[in-house]
Amino acid sequence: MIFLQPSLLWGLFAAGVPVLVHLLNRLRYRSVKWAAIMFLLSANRSSTRHARLRQYLILLLRTLVILFIVAALSRPLTGGWLGNLLAGPPDTVIVLLDRSASMETVDPRVQKSRRAQALEIFSEAGQGSARSSRFVFIENALLRPQELAGLEVLGDLNMASATDTASDIPAMIRTAFEYMTDNRTGRTEIWIASDLQKTNWKPGNRQWSAIPPLIAGLPQDVTVRLLAMRDVSPPDTGISLIRTRKTRLPDSLHLEVTAGLFTSESPGRSFPVTTTFDGARSQNEISIQGRSTRRTSKLEIPPGGNEPGWGMMEVPPDANLRNNACYFVYGAPVETHSAVFAESAETGALLAIAAAPDPETFGHSSELITRPEAGKTDWSKASTAAWQGKPPAAETADSLCAFVEAGGTLLLMPPSDPAGDRSFCGLTWLDVNTVPETDPFRVVFWEERSGPLSSTSEGESLPLGKIRIYRRAAVETVAVDAGVDETAAPSSPFWHVLARYSDGAPFLLRRNIGSGAVFACTTLPIPEWSDLHLSPVFLPMTQRIIARGARRLSNARTLRCGRALAEGQYSEWECLTNPAADPRWEAGVYRHGVRLIALNRPRDEDDPAILEEEEAVSLFGEVNVRLYRGKTIEKTRGLHTELWPYLLGAALLCLAAESALLLFTRGKHRKERWEKP
Amino acid sequence: MARVGDREFLDSSVLARLSRLTVNARIPMIGTVSGVHRSAHRGSSVEFAEYRKYVPGDDTRHVDWHVYARSDRFFVKEFEADTNLRCYIVLDASGSMSFGAGGKTKFDYARRAAATLAYLMMHQGDAVGLLSFAEKTVRDIPPRNAPSHLKNIFDSLAETRPSGETGIIGTLHDLAEKFKQRGMVIVFSDFFAELPALMDSFQHMRFRNHDLAVFHLLDRQEIDFRFDRPIRFVDMEGGPAMITDPSIVRDGYRRELDAYLAGIKKGCEEFAVDYHRVLTDSDYEKVLAEFLLQRTRKEQKSAG
Numbered sequence: 001m002i003f004l005q006p007s008l009l010w011g012l013f014a015a016g017v018p019v020l021v022h023l024l025n026r027l028r029y030r031s032v033k034w035a036a037i038m039f040l041l042s043a044n045r046s047s048t049r050h051a052r053l054r055q056y057l058i059l060l061l062r063t064l065v066i067l068f069i070v071a072a073l074s075r076p077l078t079g080g081w082l083g084n085l086l087a088g089p090p091d092t093v094i095v096l097l098d099r100s101a102s103m104e105t106v107d108p109r110v111q112k113s114r115r116a117q118a119l120e121i122f123s124e125a126g127q128g129s130a131r132s133s134r135f136v137f138i139e140n141a142l143l144r145p146q147e148l149a150g151l152e153v154l155g156d157l158n159m160a161s162a163t164d165t166a167s168d169i170p171a172m173i174r175t176a177f178e179y180m181t182d183n184r185t186g187r188t189e190i191w192i193a194s195d196l197q198k199t200n201w202k203p204g205n206r207q208w209s210a211i212p213p214l215i216a217g218l219p220q221d222v223t224v225r226l227l228a229m230r231d232v233s234p235p236d237t238g239i240s241l242i243r244t245r246k247t248r249l250p251d252s253l254h255l256e257v258t259a260g261l262f263t264s265e266s267p268g269r270s271f272p273v274t275t276t277f278d279g280a281r282s283q284n285e286i287s288i289q290g291r292s293t294r295r296t297s298k299l300e301i302p303p304g305g306n307e308p309g310w311g312m313m314e315v316p317p318d319a320n321l322r323n324n325a326c327y328f329v330y331g332a333p334v335e336t337h338s339a340v341f342a343e344s345a346e347t348g349a350l351l352a353i354a355a356a357p358d359p360e361t362f363g364h365s366s367e368l369i370t371r372p373e374a375g376k377t378d379w380s381k382a383s384t385a386a387w388q389g390k391p392p393a394a395e396t397a398d399s400l401c402a403f404v405e406a407g408g409t410l411l412l413m414p415p416s417d418p419a420g421d422r423s424f425c426g427l428t429w430l431d432v433n434t435v436p437e438t439d440p441f442r443v444v445f446w447e448e449r450s451g452p453l454s455s456t457s458e459g460e461s462l463p464l465g466k467i468r469i470y471r472r473a474a475v476e477t478v479a480v481d482a483g484v485d486e487t488a489a490p491s492s493p494f495w496h497v498l499a500r501y502s503d504g505a506p507f508l509l510r511r512n513i514g515s516g517a518v519f520a521c522t523t524l525p526i527p528e529w530s531d532l533h534l535s536p537v538f539l540p541m542t543q544r545i546i547a548r549g550a551r552r553l554s555n556a557r558t559l560r561c562g563r564a565l566a567e568g569q570y571s572e573w574e575c576l577t578n579p580a581a582d583p584r585w586e587a588g589v590y591r592h593g594v595r596l597i598a599l600n601r602p603r604d605e606d607d608p609a610i611l612e613e614e615e616a617v618s619l620f621g622e623v624n625v626r627l628y629r630g631k632t633i634e635k636t637r638g639l640h641t642e643l644w645p646y647l648l649g650a651a652l653l654c655l656a657a658e659s660a661l662l663l664f665t666r667g668k669h670r671k672e673r674w675e676k677p
Numbered sequence: 678m679a680r681v682g683d684r685e686f687l688d689s690s691v692l693a694r695l696s697r698l699t700v701n702a703r704i705p706m707i708g709t710v711s712g713v714h715r716s717a718h719r720g721s722s723v724e725f726a727e728y729r730k731y732v733p734g735d736d737t738r739h740v741d742w743h744v745y746a747r748s749d750r751f752f753v754k755e756f757e758a759d760t761n762l763r764c765y766i767v768l769d770a771s772g773s774m775s776f777g778a779g780g781k782t783k784f785d786y787a788r789r790a791a792a793t794l795a796y797l798m799m800h801q802g803d804a805v806g807l808l809s810f811a812e813k814t815v816r817d818i819p820p821r822n823a824p825s826h827l828k829n830i831f832d833s834l835a836e837t838r839p840s841g842e843t844g845i846i847g848t849l850h851d852l853a854e855k856f857k858q859r860g861m862v863i864v865f866s867d868f869f870a871e872l873p874a875l876m877d878s879f880q881h882m883r884f885r886n887h888d889l890a891v892f893h894l895l896d897r898q899e900i901d902f903r904f905d906r907p908i909r910f911v912d913m914e915g916g917p918a919m920i921t922d923p924s925i926v927r928d929g930y931r932r933e934l935d936a937y938l939a940g941i942k943k944g945c946e947e948f949a950v951d952y953h954r955v956l957t958d959s960d961y962e963k964v965l966a967e968f969l970l971q972r973t974r975k976e977q978k979s980a981g
Contacts, residue, residue: 029907029920035773035783036899036934037912037919038869043929044921052925 011070018062054661061658068651072644089132090223091186094176095122095151097139097160098194099585100167101322101561101605105195107232108319114229115162118193119154121227125191126151134185138175140167140200141562141585145179163585164322165562166602167200168449170207177215180222187220193227196611199459199604201619203611206444206465208619216622224620228613228629237263237271238323239315240603242294244558246301246330253301255330259313262292262606277311278302291608301330308332308556308596310589312577323606327577327589327598331556335363336383336546341374343389343415346526350533351386351411354525354542364546379403383550388413388524391424401425405514407552409545412520414473423476425511425518427495430474440530441469441523443507446499449562452519452544453498453508453537459604462537464499464507469530472523475506495520508541515552519545558598561587573597684831686789691962692796698969700798702762702861702888703951728752762803762861763820765852766791768834769866769894770809771843772914776867776896777957783894784839786957787865790892792834793965794863799827807833810848811841820860842914845870849878853885861888868893869914872937876944883948890951890968893941897958902930 034040103115110117126135135148141163154160169192176190194200202208215222242258255277263269270287277299286295299311308331315324338355342348348368356364369377371389374396379385385400385408392400404410404425414429422428435441443464446453455461477495498519499507509520525533532538551557562585575581576596577588583599590597617625731740731751739753768791774784795805799822806820807830816833818826845866852862862882868875868891882889904923911918938954945952951972955964 025907029909031909031911031918032904033776033913034910035776035867035896035913036869036930037910037914037916039930039933039937040910040919040921040926042933043926044919055922055925 005074008074015063015066018059022059058658058661061654065651065654068647072647076643090189092134092188094136094190096172096192098167099139099141099163100200101164101601102195102197104162104322105320108234114195118227118229119160123151123154136179138172140172141165143171143175164587164601165585166605169201170205174207174211177211185220188222190224193229195229196616198609198611199607201611212621212623224623224625226625226627234319235265236319237315238606239313239326240606241326241328241600244328255299255301256296257299257328258294258296259326260294261286261288263288271315274314278309310596326600329556329596329598331554334550334554336550337381338366338384338546339369339377339382340366340386341369347388347524350525354539355546383553384409384546386411389415391422397424404516404518407515409516409549410518411545413524414522426477427520428476430476432471432473434471437470441472441501443467443499444502451498452541464537467530467532467535469523471529475522555595560602561585561599686792695797695965699801699973700969701972703975704888763858764798764803764861765806765808765820765856766795767862767864768809769845770815770837770839771811772840773867773869774839776913778898783867783896783957786961787894788834790961790965791865792831795830809837810844812844843870846874846878850881853881859886864891872940879948879950893954895956897956902927
């Protein structure tokens with residue numbers, strides 16, 4: 001418990017005044033000559049316990065009145081939103097703010113977005129407690145804990161502003177857990193403001209089974225306060241980009257733009273959709289039967305070469321301005337080429353196929369090279385290189401590194417016999433571990449937000465957990481966990497672990513070098529090692545590595561908001577649709593050099609599915625969770641509860657009790673006098 | 678108040694009004710002089726009392742010949758003999774008797790009442806004595822019927838100053854032994870003594886066939902006990918002082934006092950003691966008048 005006016009606590013000494021007065025009264029007696037002393041002596045011997053008790057009780061009540069009044073004047077505060085009376089404010093408050101696009105829905109009653117309301121509540125809750133608690137702010141876009149002097153600055157914080165991103169609540173909670181363990185916080189409260197959108201909370205995510213038990217097992221008390229910002233859901237209509245595709249006709253080139261429209265209003269309504277493309281605007285009425293529909297527009301690309309272009313589609317503004325537009329870009333097509341070196345012919349063949357599964361259709365190509373050829377290969381023409389086996393010779397190694405620095409991607413896979421190998425790119429293959437087929441190695445953790453193992457555009461996770469791995473190579477390197485800091489410098493001496501086995505050993509690692517990246521997989525896609533080649537993981541993983549390497553060859557890209565962080569150098573991006581937009585989390589069309597990038601809101605942000613409050617609470621397992629919704633939020637504002645009203649009430653009660661005791665005593669005496677003969 | 682002589686404790690108007698009443702004993706007295714009180718002896722008198730069988734030696738003048746004629750037996754007439762009263766007025770002169778508000782103490786009241794009674798009895802021919810006591814006897818004036826005797830009594834009353842502890846129990850026991858002839862004993866005291874021992878002394882007095890009347894004197898303050906602040910109560914009979922908070926002991930004090938008063942009244946009823954509880958703020962003339970009238974009514978009832 002803390003006091004806002006601690007200096008007034010010196011007044012507690014005044015509680016001794018009734019005792020002093022009582023003692024002085026006993027000393028200030030007068031003498032009376034008395035004849036009937038024998039009765040006094042008898043009475044004094046048996047002098048009623050009740051009378052003495054009543055007197056001491058009155059004295060106690062008078063003392064308590066002074067104590068309560070002085071305590072009230074010193075304005076004590078208790079901890080928490082009507083929290084533990086005696087516990088005081090928490091040592092650390094970690095605020096997790098869901099800044100996803102859906103949180104920008106405006107409540108028509110107060111004309112404020114859910115996010116803005118949450119910030120107000122947090123700001124008010126943290127008032128007056130800057131001296132007693134440490135505040136840490138984590139939001140969904142950067143996932144970087146930021147310490148704040150107080151929560152009143154939240155409203156002005158750029159990192160608390162509106163975004164077009166999606167949230168990953170499990171990842172935010174994991175970040176909070178890591179902060180608590182790294183900083184050894186004391187009693188901690190985690191405040192979460194969210195609209196409980198299911199795609200953000202990801203109830204099926206395996207982190208819900210891992211993180212809450214870890215939090216519950218921490219030595220310090222941890223309480224989660226969950227603000228469910230779902231009180232009001234006004235009518236909302238939005239549009240999102242599904243895909244773009246170039247189609248070539250004999251005389252022209254078209255861009256097919258498929259957009260998805262959704263609405264929470266009554267079915268059958270029509271909405272005007274405004275399309276801006278190549279500087280021209282057009283409008284069409286689209287009727288939505290049901291809750292959603294798709295519309296493909298065919299837009300003619302101006303003739304003239306490989307210059308990139310952009311466009312956008314909009315619906316009228318409504319309760320949520322963040323889902324009323326989508327953006328698209330087009331550029332020259334890129335043909336990817338992958339160079340594959342493999343000591344294992346089988347591995348080489350599989351890698352070559354994975355790199356170019358349908359060369360005719362997709363314009364991909366791949367070639368297998370030998371070790372002697374590797375020294376003469378012009379890697380600059382490839383988008384991706386794959387190297388399976390012992391590290392290359394020095395000259396080849398240098399050219400490969402230069403290739404990566406220029407923006408290419410390199411995939412490393414272990415040799416069959418890695419003993420005594422040299423280090424390459426800071427990684428050394430060690431012994432191969434083998435397990436029985438009945439008890440294979442399993443991958444239990446992988447980075448889903450971005451990278452070669454990220455979830456699909458529909459939000460589905462790649463089934464890495466189902467891959468059976470019988471052999472793997474141990475690695476020696478300086479490795480850190482990926483996913484915590486996507487904004488790492490383009491060149492990093494550290495390998496980031498993108499996936500781990502159940503025993504913590506890495507499955508896939510990445511190291512950023514220059515504009516490119518090196519990936520290392522610790523197993524091989526051949527039956528002796530694993531069934532990776534049979535799983536629906538190998539192909540997308542390979543293609544994504546290739547696609548990353550091909551970026552440097554393309555002049556137009558479409559990304560999800562929040563993924564731009566992985567691109568690095570976003571500070572050089574210029575927004576063509578909104579000059580003030582922040583590319584880290586705001587949608588729009590951006591120019592970076594000669595390239596155009598369309599940043600769009602993640603499509604799963606349009607999914608209206610909401611997690612039930614009880615289900616959200618249950619995800620935290622043994623962790624103490626307090627849920628606040630609707631009107632309870634208004635009543636329970638405040639990090640602390642001021643106790644002075646209760647103390648004054650207690651003082652009044654004591655005064656009333658004292659009066660009752662005194663009146664009882666006098667009434668009894670008055671009655672006795674009437675009864676005397 | 679009209680003083681009698683220089684006696685401030687005597688009021689002539691009160692004496693004049695009360696002199697119409699007689700101080701009667703409740704039981705037959707044994708006196709040497711003819712008086713207004715019934716005598717325990719049978720003797721020459723105008724009032725026939727009863728018949729008794731003749732025994733050799735009786736005065737033949739008292740033989741009732743009419744009875745002999747009827748019964749052939751010799752019976753002698755017995756007659757009531759009226760005699761005077763011997764009364765001891767016992768006055769408590771212990772320190773507790775000097776308690777009283779406004780300068781009017783219990784002793785003053787007792788002295789006034791005692792002097793008035795002494796005067797009345799002396800003028801109706803009775804012998805009156807005075808025994809004042811504290812821890813021990815202060816002054817003992819045996820009962821006599823002489824005008825100068827009354828002066829001695831009044832002088833004693835005027836000179837006595839209450840102080841010291843009370844020795845009422847021993848005093849009454851001694852008096853019971855000393856006052857051999859049946860008489861009347863009137864005690865003026867606050868009776869602040871152990872109740873059982875006090876009852877024993879009353880019983881002793883009654884065993885001696887004395888007509889015992891007690892005037893239990895109490896001050897109103899002793900009944901009400903109205904104190905608010907802590908008080909240092911000083912024992913007027915020299916005992917140790919006591920500091921206490923009256924609010925704590927008030928209930929217990931009243932309970933003890935009530936029990937004591939009830940006990941003394943019950944004990945007096947049991948031993949046929951004529952008990953009168955008197956608050957010192959009451960009019961002593963009325964108290965004495967009631968006392969005298971009550972006895973006169975009883976006397977008339979027993980004679981009728």
